[in-house]
Amino acid sequence: MYDIKALYEANSVNEAIELMQQHPDAKIIAGGSDVLIKLREGKLAGCELVSIFGIDALRGISMDEDGTLRILPLTSFSHITKDPLINEHIKVLGEAVDMVGGPQIRNIGTIGGNISNGVTSADSASTLHAWDAIVELTSAEGVRQLPIKEYYISAGKVALRPAELLTAILIKEESYAGYKGHYIKYAMRNAMDIATLGCSVNVKLSDDKKTILGARIAYGVAGPVPMRVPAAEEAVRGKPVCGETVDAFAGAAMQNINPRDSWRASRDFRLHLAHELAKRALTESIRLSGGEI
Amino acid sequence: MAQTKLVKCTINGEYTETMVDVRASLTDMLRNDFRLTSVKKGCEVGECGACNVIIDGECYNSCIYLAVWADGKNIRTLESLLGPNGELSDIQQAFIDEAAVQCGFCTPGFIMTAVEILESGRRYTRDELKKLLSGHLCRCTGYENIINAVEKTMNKRLSEREGE
DSSP, X not given: OOOEEEEEEOSSHHHHHHHHHHOTTOEEESSOTTHHHHHHHTTTTTEEEEEOTTOGXXXXXXXXXXXXXXXXXXXXXXXXXXXXXXXXXXXXXXXXHTTSSOHHHHHHOBHHHHHHTTOTTOHHHHHHHHTTOEEEEXXXXXXXXXXXXXXXXXXXXXXXOTTOEXXXXXXOHHHHTTOEEEEEEEOSSSSSOOOSEEEEEEEEEOTTSOBEEEEEEEEESSSSSOEEOHHHHHHHTTOBSSHHHHHHHHHHHHHTOOOOOOSSOOHHHXXXXXXXXXXXXXXXXXXXXXXXX | OOOEEEEEEEETTEEEEEEEEXXXXXXXXXXXXXXOTTSOOSSSSSSSOTTEEEETTEEEEGGXXXXXXXXXXXXXXXXXXXXXXXXXXXXXXXXXXXXXXXXXXXXXXXXXXXXXXXXXXXXXXXXXXXXXXXXXXXXXXXXXXXXXXXXXXXXXXXHHHHHO
C-alpha cells in the first residue's frame, strides 16, 4: 500500500483543474514513475493525489495546420519513440526518451511528467530546450504559452501556477524544419541509470552542406536546470563545416556552463564530458544533415 | 475508513470486478485479491522488473501502477501461459532447457517481457534483445542463458511461421 491520504481521479482537463482547485495541497500524478517512488521513500507520505492518468485526451502526437508539432503530455516515452511524426521531424527526441530507465519505465513514464518535475537530468528536457519547445499551460483563467526555458524556474520547480496543468508541448515548424540532431547521454550503465551529463545538439546546414546556418545545443546536469548555451551557438553561426568549427563550438560550450560536484561525478569530469559530448553530438548532427568533416 | 473503488478489468482472459483500496498497487491487487503470486514483490520502485505484467499489450512494472488504473484494462500475468492440462509454454520450457532459471524470483517478470517480444513477430538482434530485457535484474544467471532462451524461442517461432 502507498501512503496516500486520498486519491482524486480526473477524466478530463476541466475536471483535473476543478479537483486541483478543491484540493490545493494535492500533487498531480501522471504515470507515477516519480511520484509513487517518492511515496515509497516516504518523501510524500500522507499526500493527496489528483490522478490525470485516465485523461486519454492528453495522449498522442499530432500536427497543427501551421505545421506545429503538438505532443500531448501523457504520451509515454515508448509511444514517442514509435511515433511517425516524431521520426520524420524530430527523430532525436524519440532517441533521447528511448534512453530513459528501462522498457517498462518507458511504457509508463510520460513526457509531461518528465519536464514538470523540473529535474535537470530529464532525458527529454535537453532535447526539448535545443528545439525551442513551447509549453501550453491550462487553468480556469485560460490557456497560456511559455518557452520551455521559462518553464524551468529552479531545481525541481516549474512555472505551473496553482490549479494549472501542462496540456501540450509544441514545436514550431521554424524550429524543426531543416534541422537534424543528436543526443548523447553519459551514464554509468546503459539501462536504468540517470545521466551524469546529457547533451543535445542540432544543426541546419546550407544547401551545399559546407556552411552551418544554425546550430543549437542544450545540456542536462550542466547546471540546476537544463540549459542552452547561446555562446556556443553564436560561435559557429555561418562558419564552415570543419574540425576547427567543431572545436570552437565545444570550447565555447564548456566555458559557459556551471556543473557541480555531486556524488555521481565531479564538476571537472562533467566539464570534460561537456566538451567531448558537444564535439561528438555536433559531428554526428552534421553527418545526419549530409555534411562531411 | 479506507477509500475504495470498484475496478472492472479482464485478468488472464476472465472479466473480473473487485473493490480495491485506492492506496493499493496493481501488484497488491493481483497477489492479494487474485492470488496471482507469479507477480513478485521485489524492489517495489520499478527497478527490478519482478512484478512485470502485460497491460493492453505492453509491459508494466505493476509495483508502480495504481490498482485503480487497472479499470477497463486487459491484464496478463505468467499464469495465463499455463496450458489446459498444466503444460508449459515454449518460452517457459526454453528457460528450463537453457538453465535460465536458478532461484526463479525474476523469472515470471522476464518471461512476460519475453512474451511481448515474441508476440511482436519481429526478429531482433542479440543487442536489441539485451536492450528489450534491460528492465529486469537477475542476480543468479548472469543473463546469458536468459538471452539464449529468448533468442532460441524467437528463432523457433519465426522459422515455424515461415514454414507454414
